[in-house]
Amino acid sequence: MASLRPVALAKTRLVPLAEPWTSLVPGGGLRRGSTVTVHARPGLGGLSVALSLLGEASAQGHWVAVVGVDDPGVVAMSDLGVDLRRVLFVPRPRGAWAEATADLLDGVDIVVLRPPSRCSHGAARKLMDRVRERGTVLIALTEPSAAWPLPVDLTLHLTASRWTMSSRLDARYVTLRVGGRGEAARRGEHVVMLPDVRGRAVAR
């Protein structure tokens, strides 16, 4: 029995991702206790990237939370594979966003946070400590005017975004530079179709 334990632990140390993210992210999943930033200019697809990362986990029974996203497009989330039954939204946390995020880090497996105001060193430090302590995952959605103040484990930097159109918007290609600590440091650039014509995230 004892020999089985490490295997189980290794597996549960990752919160699951689906394609196309499994091949982009070191280890193929979100490591528990890690902080991820999704960095993008507003309106170019950063929110879709961050919420898409919740899809597989929620579908596999993990609870997730979304803090500071005022008007989540839940239809689009559902198309991205997010199981809405296990998503807690805190759309307008106002001044208490850091506290609300900390509360949620105790109870769910992934929190997506779009800080409504600039995140201070101290607040970021506290949240990242809590993430490590609780073995959860924090995905911070940041933009050029308000970068995350500390280095994190994994960064997805959206460097380009291009729509394809027919008689309507069909799909968008987003280019992501993957970086971070350790193995994540040299992951290079990837292009992901997000959303595709059916609203999903797929590898190009």
Place this chain on the structure above:
Amino acid sequence: MERLLALWLEPLCEERPDGSTLHDHLRLLDALASLCPFVEPVRLGLCVLPLRGPSRFFGGDEAVFAAVRALVRDVLDLDVSLGVGEGLFCAELAARQGVVVPAGASTQFRRQQPLAALGHKELTTTGKRLGLYRVGDFADLDPARVAERFSATVRVLHRVARGEIAELPGQRDTRLGARLRGARGEDAVGEEQTGFFGQRSAGDERAQAAAHRVRHRLGPDGVVVARLRGGRVPEDRATLTPWGSPVKELRDDAPWPGRLVGPSPITSLHQPVAVELRDASNEVVRMGARGSLSAAPTSLLLLRGSRRAISWFAGPWPQVERWWAAPRRRAHLQILLDGGEAMLLCAEAGRWWLVGIYD
């Protein structure tokens, strides 16, 4: 109201003692999930799915019916009775009778049903004495008079008859989901997924406790949950309700893409923001009476004063009016700004609204 495709499988209505009935349902539901992710087991022998999505995907209602029939035959070696109607009450009756009620005709269909369709013996006999033979006859009674004469149960049935409630009380077996979950557990030992059919796990409890704390911190509306309502075909079906409150009926007052195909915006404005569109000569772009634009829009003015150039647009797509709601004229337009941001606008009440951002 959503058009539902109901599958009526009479041989599965009676539960066999060996547990095979539940397993048959699981096999059927798993197979149907390949056609539509929103299949719902209602009771033993009855399940429903929203028709619109699959119909769009398969290229028509008939194609969906054919696919479902073939699938049921493959999986269970049974002939299924299919029916389509708006709301669960009509959908089940339609399936038992094997009829497809055309879109918008469900009121008429419901009214033509014998009073016994409401499934209340006393009401049926009393109704006969009063000369009420059809659901429509009963529906026409003044609610105040019904309230005087009848019990609370019958008052609810009256609302069903009038189309105010889409399903009969007790039409759904609320324990079926949990029972199917249990049956699935026997099949898939060690499968960790929980909560799919409403069962609660330790993870669920933990999340609920966290939600409690946040609500305590931020107030009753601090934490919200999202649902896709009714038939749960995406468009028109999103609703956000405070966590812990009973799920409210969807209010039909926010502009929302109704017939838009392709990806949905990941930001969907709860309260649409008024915007202006201007053409190349800085004239205001309006929706014409015949569903076309007065000119091609070249810039977007947010009323805060900022102005953005539009590099491309598509639409407008006029909204098809829906029979159950007060007529609303709406049209949606997709625009792409020169910075690469895509947005969804809606024209209503003589002006443009920003309703979605494809962030």
